[in-house]
Amino acid sequence: MTFHGMWAELLPVGRSAASGGYRRFAWTGADAECRAWFREQAEARGLAYETDRNGNQWAWLGDPAAGDAVVTGSHLDSVPDGGAFDGPLGVVSAFAALDELRARGARFTRPLGLVNFGDEEGARFGLACVGSRLTAGRLTAEQAHRLTDADGITLPRAMEAAGHDPGALGPDPERLARIGAFVELHVEQGRALDLSGDPVGVASAIWPHGRWRFDFRGEANHAGTTRLADRRDPMLPYARTVLAARRRAERAGAVATFGKVAVEPNGVNAVPALVRGWLDSRAPAQDTLDAVVGGIEEAAREHAAAHGVGLDVVRESFTPLVEFDHALRDELARILGRTGQPGLKVPVLGTGAGHDAGILAGSIPTAMLFVRNPTGVSHSPAESAAEDDCVAGVLALAAVLEGLACR
Known part of the structure; x- marks a missing residue:
């Protein structure tokens, strides 16, 4: 054939x-x-x-x-x-x-x-x-x-x-x-x-490239009755982390992508309790990749703290x-x-x-x-x-x- x-x-x-x-x-x-x-x-x-x-x-x-x-x-x-x-x-x-x-x-x-x-x-x-x-x-x-x-x-x-x-x-x-x-x-x-x-x-x-999971842990609440000032909304630091990843990668000549996200409880009228995002990042050299991912994690922790949200970062895979x-x-x-x-x-x-x-x-x-x-x-x-x-x-x-x- x-x-x-x-x-x-x-x-x-x-x-x-x-x-x-x-x-x-x-x-x-x-x-x-x-x-x-x-x-x-x-x-x-x-x-x-x-x-x-x-x-x-x-x-x-x-x-x-x-x-x-x-x-x-x-x-x-x-x-x-x-x-x-x-x-x-x-x-x-x-x-x-x-x-x-x-x-x-x-x-x-x-x-x-x-x-x-x-x-x-x-x-x-x-x-x-x-x-x-x-x-x-x-x-x-x-x-x-x-x-x-x-x-x-x-x-x-x-x-x-x-x-x-x-x-x-x-x-x-x-x-x-x-x-x-x-x-x-x-x-x-x-x-x-x-x-x-x-x-x-x-x-x-x-x-060199890898995948990292970012777990932003906030507090589920009613989207219509919870004051903005009272919320611990994990979506906000997640969104700012996505933007930070783009900026860090651009400056370093690398790539960084949040291409998968899971939200709990995933309701239209609910403030999320958890936003889990997966980062894929790659760079021409190991030190560049380390700097990019380290910078993204640093930004994520700053944004999470500002919104009263917890954060866990787990490296799920890595190839040098x-x-x-x-x-x-x-x-x-x-x-x-x-x-x-x-x-x-x-x-x-x-x-x-x-x-x-x-x-x-x-x-x-x-x-x-x-x-x-x-x-x-x-x-x-x-x-x-x-x-x-x-x-x-x-x-x-x-x-x-x-x-x-x-x-």
Whole structure:
């Protein structure tokens, strides 16, 4: 099946008729359809298929036990009402690149693996890259068992309901030891390639980033009878903290976003008792990120105190600066520099987005390819990539796999 055929097959899965975006959350019906699609693609190509202890899906050409395998792929889940390309482009391109190499008669000298990592976006359980974190030992089984969704369903219970045994969750060093290189293709989540005029780029590093929960605790009261002077309204310091985050990030050349909020009791005619907001912040360097988040917390505490409101700040996740393996990155640049594709240059660029490749970078050599996104919009139904650029991405990935696995 061609890239376009695979893309058309996957496109309707988990799509919301109301928003046009995707709701492919981990261990739901839409996720099951995506996983079934991956297995069908693997088996149609005669690849050995398996699901590992953490729910990640693998398809193998050659014997992975031989070691020094080259692996490519990404994820198929989405953020709430996300775009079509974030994750799936890398998985579809992996199968398409293999098809391209087989059509050329390429002879593989290293095992080749294709992977769909589970629960990369963290949309359901609040933690990104669960599948790869577990595999790399960056998330313990005990921590994973404590993850719950908005309905109070635990991760193990959700996995069981989807037919996967959560009893074996945990690090998988034996699997990682068999992998010599992991290359993830991804749509760019920004406009660097659009501004430079290049269809494909190579990643240099992932900015340090994390998620912090701010709990502003006030006093519930009647919205119509409580004097303004008598209120302990947590919405006010929360709102001022959102504005402070924007100012701090602008001054530092970083980004800071309050994109999720929960209010209790969440009544139109009630002063809130609790406003819980989640901060996502990212910066080019660790010291910059520390200063931005520290400044936001300082402002939040000042505003909370001014309104008689309590505040708890909890860091829920954090990923330090990730520099991709320099030797592998340079090898990708050399391979792509000699492909002969008309007009193909190989810019090297950093990113503020987290990826499975970043999680695995501490365990195995990893690298990333980016495909141009003409608007830079991501995590939105407006996310896009031109057909020609997607094809250029497939050809670039095929060239990389050929250079690494067919030597």
